Amino acid sequence: MFLLVILFIVLSLLYFIYxxxxxxxxxWMRKRQGFFVVKEMIQIGDLEEISKRNEFAGFGRDLVKxxxxxxxxxxxxxxxxxxxxxxxxxxSSISQGRLYAFQMDxxxxxxVRKSREIVDTVLREKNxxxxxxxxxxGVRGNIFYDDFLTVDDYKNVWEVNTCGVxxxxxxxxxxxxxxxxxxxxxxxxxxxxxxxxxxxxxxxxFAIQAYCNIIx
Numbered sequence: 001m002f003l004l005v006i007l008f009i010v011l012s013l014l015y016f017i018y019x020x021x022x023x024x025x026x027x028w029m030r031k032r033q034g035f036f037v038v039k040e041m042i043q044i045g046d047l048e049e050i051s052k053r054n055e056f057a058g059f060g061r062d063l064v065k066x067x068x069x070x071x072x073x074x075x076x077x078x079x080x081x082x083x084x085x086x087x088x089x090x091x092s093s094i095s096q097g098r099l100y101a102f103q104m105d106x107x108x109x110x111x112v113r114k115s116r117e118i119v120d121t122v123l124r125e126k127n128x129x130x131x132x133x134x135x136x137x138g139v140r141g142n143i144f145y146d147d148f149l150t151v152d153d154y155k156n157v158w159e160v161n162t163c164g165v166x167x168x169x170x171x172x173x174x175x176x177x178x179x180x181x182x183x184x185x186x187x188x189x190x191x192x193x194x195x196x197x198x199x200x201x202x203x204x205x206f207a208i209q210a211y212c213n214i215i216x
Contacts, residue, residue: 059186060136061090068097073128075119077104077168079137106137106164112171119172130175134184135165141200154200161204166211173215185212 067074068091076099078084084101091099102118105111123130141157142149165185176183187205194202 061087063134063136064099065091065094068094068099071096073098073122073126074100075115075122076101077106077115079103079105106168107159109167112167116171119175123175129179129181130172131179131181132184133169133172133176133181134186135168136186137161137164137168138186139201141204143197143201145197146199149199154203157200158204158207161201162207162211165208169211169215183215187212 064074064076064087074097076084076087078087078101081103084103087101088099100118100122102115103111104115119130122128137160139157139160142153169183169185173183175181185208187209188201190198190202191205191209194206
């Protein structure tokens with residue numbers, strides 16, 4: 001048993017190193033590079049706007065704050081109205097950039113379409129260019145062994161983590177193509193080390209990695 005544990009650790013490390021070298025798990029590195037690209041763009045300050053999509057907790061809030069502090073215009077799509085207000089209250093004092101927060105449900109076609117109209121209006125009135133789209137919306141879903149899960153448990157997670165990302169990307173990608181900008185999609189390390197009790201979430205992230213390869 002001890003030898004099996006050691007073997008598992010060694011294989012995991014080799015797999016990790018293999019990914020870092022750009023072979024095998026190259027998408028994981030591309031995901032990391034996506035974050036690096038965002039950081040470089042913010043530091044350079046050569047972008048007029050950046051788009052952020054998620055419920056704005058943790059990484060999402062920090063990224064919005066960083067963008068605003070570096071003078072960028074941020075479009076923030078929030079699922080709940082209270083999140084819109086919290087975001088505006090938290091960052092209204094940052095004068096370097098401009099925040100446009102609004103409700104957007106990534107699982108609803110009409111909601112995403114209306115969000116696109118909001119963005120188009122601002123871009124036109126302010127003469128801005130849409131340089132980046134960041135898909136960070138995600139839910140964990142039910143965590144349990146597959147024996148006790150249903151198809152709906154998987155569907156509920158996929159609708160946000162996979163279909164939601166695809167829906168938003170397809171709605172805004174013409175703006176990205178026009179500006180030759182960047183689409184950043186947040187995946188997860190669970191695609192490297194999927195756990196038996198984390199099926200819906202892991203599967204949704206595997207699927208979105210495949211989508212990244214398709215649109216690349």
